[in-house]
Amino acid sequence: MTDFNLENIINHKISMLSILMKRQVLKIIAENKLDITPEQWVVLFYLWQENGLSVGEIASRSKKDFANVTRIVEKLIKMGYVSKKKSRKDGRIFQVFIKPKADEMKEDIQNCWKQASDVALKNISEEEQSTLVGILEKIENNIALELD
Amino acid sequence: MTDFNLENIINHKISMLSILMKRQVLKIIAENKLDITPEQWVVLFYLWQENGLSVGEIASRSKKDFANVTRIVEKLIKMGYVSKKKSRKDGRIFQVFIKPKADEMKEDIQNCWKQASDVALKNISEEEQSTLVGILEKIENNIALELD
DNA sequence: TAATTTTATTTGTCACAACAAATAAATGTT
């Protein structure tokens, strides 16, 4: 245990990189004068994939905390990007629906992500990228198994 | 722009993985009944590397926000893990010093990180690991350049 | 030296993550 060095721990490396990346996307979103956060946009993304998802489904697909999704959706409602309706079939379920205001900015924000991605992947070959994605997915699976 | 898929965006992949990993370390720390958060421990780590670092130095080495380091250090002080002294040479600078209570748990928490790391890297060869680290560092540099 | 600018740190505010506890509406059991 004498050789422990946090900076070599993959866990810490990825967490620092994630923070840097978030800072970068936030900066790009601000430069483009868009009124939304990356997390709010992630929720919108899953709704564009399938409109009317329940809060719980959004949580499990995005791997976010259930309670936090509730609050992100709340904000999206306040901003007029989505609406929420109680399901008729099951009164416990609330479904979330995209509103036109969200559609209007869809492409703008996709461009922010692409911009961010282009900067991050500068000088990294297609091959390296797919190697990277492959290893990241392996790690993701390893951890997902542990977390039930 | 019709082929946009957030799940392929490296940015988002890393951010989700980072969240999973944080959840996992938290779980391991809880299982070991340790009273500390990963971020607090990151601050301690930099102090073990060099005791008496200023708040600002901790912030830049850990790539954390200056203001947030102030608050993390505050908590570490309340918990008795570190102390803070105004520098004699420069009255603007506050130096942070490790206290014995922190040393006592050093090895325990290092083990938590190692445990987490072992799970994450299961079935990932040494070679893949160094490839991964190399690519992550490239990305880190790309972004660091953009963020000044 | 006084006034201005820079640098280090703190405080305030908002968004989000984690987790526990509270609701509320099914479902299952007796």
Next chain:
DNA sequence: AACATTTATTTGTTGTGACAAATAAAATTA
């Protein structure tokens, strides 16, 4: 049907991230 259990969602609390504004002590400049 009445009661307990499960499931979906919300509310509460704490910790952290980002950023802007405030403070305080150099360092610089007039």
